[in-house]
Amino acid sequence: MKRLSTFLIYALLILGSLVMFFPFVWMFLTSLKPFAEIFELKVWPQAPTLDNYREVLFKTQFPRWFLNSLIVAGITTLSVLFFDSLVGYALAKLRFPGKGLIFVLILSTLMVPTEMLVIPWYVMSTEYGWSNTYWGLLFPGVISAFGVFLMRQFFETLPTDLLDAGRIDGLSEFGVFWRIAFPLVRPALAALGIFTFLGNWNAFLWPLIVVQTADMRTIPVGVALFSSEAGTAWNLIMAASSLAVLPVLLVFLFFQRQIIEGVVLTGVKG
Amino acid sequence: MRIVLVTLFALWGAALAQGQVTITYWQYDFRSKVEAVNELIKKFEAANPGIKVQHQTFPFDAYQQKVASSIPAGQGPDVVNLFYGWLPTWVKAGYLQPMPAEYIKVLDSEFSSLAQAAKVGGKLYGMPTAVRSLALFYNRDLLNAAGFKTPPKTWDEFLSMAAKLTVKDGNKFTQLGYAMAPDGQDHHLVREVLIRQFGGRPYSDDGRKVLYDNAAGLKAFTFYTDWLKKYNVGTLGNQFFPGNNAYRDAFIAGKVGMIIDGSFAIGTIRNGAKFNWGVAELPLEKAGGRKINYGSFWMHGLTPLATGPKLAASLKFLEFLVSEETQRYWLEKVGELPARKSLIKDPKLTLDKVYGPFVISLSYAKATPFVDEIGQRKVMTDAINRVLLENKDPAESWRIAAAEEQKLLDNFWK
Amino acid sequence: MKPPEPAQRRVSLATREALWAFAFLAIPLAFFLFIRIWPAFQALWLSLFDWHADPSKRPFVGLEHYEQMLQDRLLLKALQNTLAYTLLGVPLQLLLGLGIALLLNAVTRFRDVFRAIYFAPYVTPAAAIAWVFSWMLSPNFGIVNEILSVFGIPPQPFLTKPSQALATVTMIVVWQNLGFQVVLFLAGLQNIPRDYYEAARIDGASNWQLFRHITFPLLNPVMVFSAVIGTIGFLQLFTQVVNLNFTDQGGPLGSTLTLALYIYQVAFARFELGYAAAITVLLFVIILSITLVQLRLLSRRVEY
Numbered sequence: 001m002k003r004l005s006t007f008l009i010y011a012l013l014i015l016g017s018l019v020m021f022f023p024f025v026w027m028f029l030t031s032l033k034p035f036a037e038i039f040e041l042k043v044w045p046q047a048p049t050l051d052n053y054r055e056v057l058f059k060t061q062f063p064r065w066f067l068n069s070l071i072v073a074g075i076t077t078l079s080v081l082f083f084d085s086l087v088g089y090a091l092a093k094l095r096f097p098g099k100g101l102i103f104v105l106i107l108s109t110l111m112v113p114t115e116m117l118v119i120p121w122y123v124m125s126t127e128y129g130w131s132n133t134y135w136g137l138l139f140p141g142v143i144s145a146f147g148v149f150l151m152r153q154f155f156e157t158l159p160t161d162l163l164d165a166g167r168i169d170g171l172s173e174f175g176v177f178w179r180i181a182f183p184l185v186r187p188a189l190a191a192l193g194i195f196t197f198l199g200n201w202n203a204f205l206w207p208l209i210v211v212q213t214a215d216m217r218t219i220p221v222g223v224a225l226f227s228s229e230a231g232t233a234w235n236l237i238m239a240a241s242s243l244a245v246l247p248v249l250l251v252f253l254f255f256q257r258q259i260i261e262g263v264v265l266t267g268v269k270g
Numbered sequence: 271m272r273i274v275l276v277t278l279f280a281l282w283g284a285a286l287a288q289g290q291v292t293i294t295y296w297q298y299d300f301r302s303k304v305e306a307v308n309e310l311i312k313k314f315e316a317a318n319p320g321i322k323v324q325h326q327t328f329p330f331d332a333y334q335q336k337v338a339s340s341i342p343a344g345q346g347p348d349v350v351n352l353f354y355g356w357l358p359t360w361v362k363a364g365y366l367q368p369m370p371a372e373y374i375k376v377l378d379s380e381f382s383s384l385a386q387a388a389k390v391g392g393k394l395y396g397m398p399t400a401v402r403s404l405a406l407f408y409n410r411d412l413l414n415a416a417g418f419k420t421p422p423k424t425w426d427e428f429l430s431m432a433a434k435l436t437v438k439d440g441n442k443f444t445q446l447g448y449a450m451a452p453d454g455q456d457h458h459l460v461r462e463v464l465i466r467q468f469g470g471r472p473y474s475d476d477g478r479k480v481l482y483d484n485a486a487g488l489k490a491f492t493f494y495t496d497w498l499k500k501y502n503v504g505t506l507g508n509q510f511f512p513g514n515n516a517y518r519d520a521f522i523a524g525k526v527g528m529i530i531d532g533s534f535a536i537g538t539i540r541n542g543a544k545f546n547w548g549v550a551e552l553p554l555e556k557a558g559g560r561k562i563n564y565g566s567f568w569m570h571g572l573t574p575l576a577t578g579p580k581l582a583a584s585l586k587f588l589e590f591l592v593s594e595e596t597q598r599y600w601l602e603k604v605g606e607l608p609a610r611k612s613l614i615k616d617p618k619l620t621l622d623k624v625y626g627p628f629v630i631s632l633s634y635a636k637a638t639p640f641v642d643e644i645g646q647r648k649v650m651t652d653a654i655n656r657v658l659l660e661n662k663d664p665a666e667s668w669r670i671a672a673a674e675e676q677k678l679l680d681n682f683w684k
Numbered sequence: 685m686k687p688p689e690p691a692q693r694r695v696s697l698a699t700r701e702a703l704w705a706f707a708f709l710a711i712p713l714a715f716f717l718f719i720r721i722w723p724a725f726q727a728l729w730l731s732l733f734d735w736h737a738d739p740s741k742r743p744f745v746g747l748e749h750y751e752q753m754l755q756d757r758l759l760l761k762a763l764q765n766t767l768a769y770t771l772l773g774v775p776l777q778l779l780l781g782l783g784i785a786l787l788l789n790a791v792t793r794f795r796d797v798f799r800a801i802y803f804a805p806y807v808t809p810a811a812a813i814a815w816v817f818s819w820m821l822s823p824n825f826g827i828v829n830e831i832l833s834v835f836g837i838p839p840q841p842f843l844t845k846p847s848q849a850l851a852t853v854t855m856i857v858v859w860q861n862l863g864f865q866v867v868l869f870l871a872g873l874q875n876i877p878r879d880y881y882e883a884a885r886i887d888g889a890s891n892w893q894l895f896r897h898i899t900f901p902l903l904n905p906v907m908v909f910s911a912v913i914g915t916i917g918f919l920q921l922f923t924q925v926v927n928l929n930f931t932d933q934g935g936p937l938g939s940t941l942t943l944a945l946y947i948y949q950v951a952f953a954r955f956e957l958g959y960a961a962a963i964t965v966l967l968f969v970i971i972l973s974i975t976l977v978q979l980r981l982l983s984r985r986v987e988y
Contacts, residue, residue: 009787016784017801020862023816024804030815036542039513039523041825087712096702102709104976109720110913111971112727113920113944115335115951116964120723123343131345143715146913153905157875173704187871194867202809204332204923209339212326220809224329225299227811231515231538234815241812248807253800335952341737363955364737441838442824453932505824509844512818512825514930574737644953648932655936659845 024245031238038234052239062240064215065222069244072137072207072218073200079142080196081189087143088151089177093163103152109145118209125210136210137218141200147192154188155181194252201248219244291583292322293576296337296347297568299327302537306603314590321583341365341573348576348584349591352396354387354567355643358682361390366571368393369585381609384565387637396571397592400606402533403565403631404455404463406553410546412445412527421528421550425493428528428553432503435527446504449517449526450497450658454507455564457650459530459552462564462636464490467555477639478683483672492664495657506658532566533628537605540624551627565635567609607632641682649675728968731961742958749962759963761938762946765850769942770918773854777914778907780858781865786895788866789873799870806863814927817856818843843928846939853940857924861917865910872906873899908982912975919971920944943967 030038032048040046056062090096091103121140122131130136158181166176182189204220211217223240226233295311297303304327311323326347328336334356340346352360360366374394377385381397388396406428408421416435422428432447450456461482465472470486473479481487497503504510504526507517511525521529522542530552531539539547552563570591576584590596597608601619607629608614619629640646653671656662731749733742753759788798805813820827821842829839842852880898889897922944926933933949934941943963951960 006791009790013784013787013791013798017798020805020859021801023813023820024808026816026819027808027812036544039511039519039542041523083712083715086708090705090708094701094705094708095698096705099705102713105721106712106716107912107975108968108972109716109724110916111968111975112724112964113922113947113967115922115944115948116727116961117720117723119339119342119957120726121719122339122345124723126343126345140719143712145716145720148712149913150909153909154871154875156905157902173701174708177708185875187874191867191871195864198807205335208328208332208336214327221329223809223811224331225327227514228298228300228330230300230534231518232513234513237815238812241809244809245804245807249800249804252803252807253796256796256799335948338952338955338957342739359953359955363735364741365955453935506844509823509841512822513815514818642954644949648935648938651932651935652937655846659936 027238027245028242030234031242033235035233035235052235053243056236056239056243060222060225060240061214061217062219062222062243065217065219066244068134068137068216069201069218069220071134073197075134076138076141076200077193077196080144080147081193083143084147084192085151085155085182085185085189086177087148088153089155089181091148091152092155093158093160093181094173106145106148114205118206121206122209131210132212132216137207137216138200140206141196141203144196147196150188150192151185154185158184190256198248201244289320289579290322291320291579292324293348293580293583293587294324294326294346295349295351295587296326296328297351298330298333300330302604306600309603310591310596310599314587317590318583318586321586323587337365338363341575344575346575347573348580349588350571350573351568352571353643354398354569354637355640357388357395357569357571358390358639358641359643360571361395362682365573366395367574367576368395369397369572369588373397380611382565382611382614382632384567384632384635384637385569385609387567387639388569396569397588398567398569398609399592399597399600400604401565401567401609401632402607403563403628403635404458404530404532404552405627405631406528406550407521407531407535407539408528408548408550409521409524409526410548412524412545416527421548422553424556424559425553426556429497429501429503432497432527433501436502436504443505443510445525445527446507446510446520447527448497448503449507449510449520449529450503450505451507451515451517451529452651452654452658453647454515454517455530455532456494456654457647458564458638460491460494460654461650462638463552463562464494466562466636467560468493473639477641478679480672480676480679483669487672488665488668491653491668495654495664498658533607533625536624549624549627551631561631561634563631563635565632565637567637642678645678646675649678728961728965730958731965733958735955735957745958749959750965752959753962753966758938758941759943759946762934762941762943763966765939765941766919766921766943768850769854769857769921770915772851773858773918774911774914776854777858777861777865778910781862781910782869782903784862785866785869785873786899788870799866802866803863805860806867808860810860810923810927813856813860814924814930817928821852844936846937849929849936849939853925853928856928857918857921860924861914865914868906868910869903872903875906876902904983908979911982912978915974915978916971919967919974922948 026043029043029045031052032045032050034047034049034051037046087106091099117140125131125136130139162184163176163180166180171179202220203218204224207218207221208224211221219240223237223244226236226240295307297307304325307325311325314323315321337346337350337352357366374389377388377394377397382401384401385398388394388398406421412435413421413431416431418431422431428448435445435447437443437445461472465482465487468486468490470484470490471481474481482490498505507520510516511520511523513519517526517529518531518535518538520526522539524543524545551561554561570588572581572584572588592609594610594612597610597613600606601608601613607619607625613619614629614632620626622629638646649671653667656667656670657664730742732744732746734745736742784802788795788802791798819825821829823829823839823841823844828842832840841848843849876899880902881894884894884898921942925940925942925945929935929940934945944967947960947963947967950963951957
């Protein structure tokens with residue numbers, strides 16, 4: 001009985017994997033095809049080539065775009081992890097007047113689509129000279145309501161006794177947050193980190209608006225250049241997308257256990 | 271440190287003395303165009319030592335948004351490349367300033383009549399380097415194999431060829447005679463070509479009234495939708511083949527006999543197609559019937575950011591971009607047809623196997639006076655799709671389209 | 685003399701806590717006010733004006749744009765579609781996400797690989813996904829129709845027919861969001877102390893009882909988050925819709941048009957940013973009301 005259910009679970013997961021992973025594999029296989037082969041209706045490349053990768057890496061500024069995206073996504077992620085958990089903690093575990101209102105106010109910033117915000121942001125950027133700089137690229141995202149909400153939800157599940165124990169031990173409120181609460185929500189932090197990084201890694205609209213010069217482009221803005229009026233260079237888009245995605249997925253594959261599970265063992269559960 | 275300061279100061283002084291002006295030029299990013307403009311700027315700067323040109327490029331798909339968001343903040347292009355169909359919208363929203371009146375004379379006498387569409391309300395808002403038109407691309411190998419030696423001259427010939435080239439296997443197509451593309455170039459075909467060939471007119475002269483809601487218009491529209499419903503030319507490109515530009519991609523894959531496309535597609539088709547292909551002028555309603563085509567262009571406009579000394583420099587650069595010399599270079603480097611009459615008449619062009627049919631078509635091509643290019647394209651695409659996808663009565667669908675488009679025009683001109 | 689010491693101490697403790705809270709919130713609140721809320725307010729304020737590139741030349745039109753919305757049939761279509769996407773997509777995404785997360789949590793071998801595979805779609809850029817799906821779903825050459833034909837089902841048009849396009853787009857979006865949803869639920873499951881299960885098992889609880897009385901209630905905060913964020917995401921659906929029908933965005937026949945896409949078109953193809961702002965106000969009000977209702981209905985205090 002137990003055997004059977006284990007077998008069924010694996011069967012389901014494998015079936016699902018095919019559905020989930022096939023398009024990804026196709027993207028990668030397409031990146032190995034020359035342009036003329038793109039429109040042939042075969043999944044497997046007939047004459048596999050690395051030309052697309054050569055073109056993307058050496059004939060465009062892709063390495064620079066990669067670096068820019070890494071800087072922007074990296075700094076944003078660190079900042080979000082710190083500030084969002086700070087706010088999430090305050091909203092979940094501290095009592096103060098206006099708490100509900102402040103929470104809804106912060107949440108409401110998720111409800112106006114970015115496309116309408118880029119103009120006021122750009123006016124702000126030109127006024128303060130942030131246009132075409134790294135700070136210009138990352139300032140709208142350094143704290144996110146998404147993360148505040150996520151962290152609030154996770155901090156809420158922490159037993160209050162545990163925090164009180166810290167308070168009795170003479171920790172300041174920041175100490176309680178930093179030494180006790182913060183480490184306990186590491187699964188949530190890992191998730192938030194991944195989402196924030198990816199959100200910035202794939203962001204298009206704001207980087208498009210705030211960047212003027214080729215050397216400040218991020219990956220998505222750069223990749224969009226492969227598409228134009230007369231058609232789309234799918235072979236190059238797929239090569240660039242693979243180059244953008246594979247490192248992220250590999251990092252996720254190898255470090256997920258450390259960041260998600262390893263922590264549970266060290267955490268004290270009430 | 272002091273040396274740096276002194277040097278900077280000296281440079282600044284030199285710049286002041288020379289009256290150095292820096293202007294910014296924007297276009298969408300396309301490799302051959304970017305390289306060509308970089309070369310042109312070198313030439314221009316050499317000839318005009320007081321002017322520096324910054325060249326910045328952006329993805330085609332988000333180009334309008336980029337411009338729309340930048341200019342209100344006061345930071346953006348002085349000279350900007352734009353599709354002529356966006357012009358009325360941009361002018362109304364204050365994104366362009368008119369050129370001095372003396373350029374109107376130049377445009378009227380030296381440029382293809384298409385370029386008249388660069389005027390709004392009698393004022394000129396820019397000039398084109400290159401123009402484009404539509405033509406029939408055909409797969410010569412497929413046509414020959416089916417026993418056709420020449421491309422079709424009339425729509426009747428076109429339809430019988432297309433029907434013969436369409437191959438089905440069960441309920442799936444393996445080859446199309448013609449790939450219908452309402453949201454590709456076919457909406458232009460119906461609006462500017464078929465309506466006129468069938469004796470109608472799409473719009474009033476001032477472009478403010480829809481005139482196709484009559485018998486001639488309906489006949490043209492029904493004729494087009496019948497290609498699929500009655501004449502079996504194949505099916506919609508995107509039902510046949512995957513991808514964004516399914517009709518063109520399927521043609522490149524060698525699975526379609528004929529498509530109608532713009533001269534801007536030449537490069538892509540040349541790169542991808544592995545068979546013999548040719549280009550022909552659009553078919554006629556009947557032998558000796560009216561020749562008509564849809565022409566369009568990208569133009570260079572002046573934004574309100576070009577003021578003071580930047581304005582004079584910008585005008586100079588714009589003039590340079592549309593000069594005969596530049597247009598000749600542009601044709602060679604980018605492969606786009608020149609906008610000046612003097613260059614279009616060049617027999618080397620008119621006799622060219624690929625460019626020839628496009629160039630000849632330019633002489634009788636018309637540019638639609640769009641006020642909301644995307645909205646108007648959608649009206650026509652939807653009119654066709656209602657009939658082809660939802661089996662609506664063509665007369666009903668056509669009436670809806672005319673009403674909808676009139677509303678767009680009224681909304682703009684109110 | 686008996687000083688009311690405990691009470692006084694309690695007050696000062698509460699004040700202390702509030703002071704700490706505001707210390708924690710000071711920088712983030714300033715950020716939200718100046719970088720997110722003030723610009724949003726400016727954007728929405730535009731709805732009272734006609735757009736012009738020069739800010740000093742924007743004529744005040746009062747509520748004209750709001751009246752215009754009442755007559756706009758495309759807007760109505762976009763609104764209906766947007767609600768349909770949300771009603772269809774959010775529950776599907778939550779159910780499938782929870783199911784897969786539970787399965788993944790139940791296996792030990794190849795767990796990392798499975799997780800990475802299920803996460804892959806979420807990492808992949810929308811343009812690449814759109815291209816691959818347009819191939820898989822092609823009515824004529826697509827692999828999905830190949831599979832259907834094995835079961836004797838005739839080829840389906842999927843993205844190319846108004847009656848099927850919206851559901852197809854929803855499926856693709858859910859497919860892509862599953863990775864997000866699964867990681868979230870896995871984090872939530874990791875957060876539930878193992879001892880609870882062990883204790884309950886000793887008491888002889890069945891798997892279903894474990895799920896019903898431990899997993900499900902303790903997952904509530906993550907559920908609330910997923911429902912709210914998922915709803916906000918679907919109500920602002922844009923990227924995938926654009927990419928999946930690139931040359932007729934929102935088509936065929938407006939069947940996939942969303943509010944966010946319509947706002948984009950009004951703003952950046954028609955340059956009517958005033959009207960776009962008015963529609964944004966509508967979208968904002970819709971999202972805010974739904975979110976408040978969700979928070980009220982779904983949240984419950986978790987007691988450990």
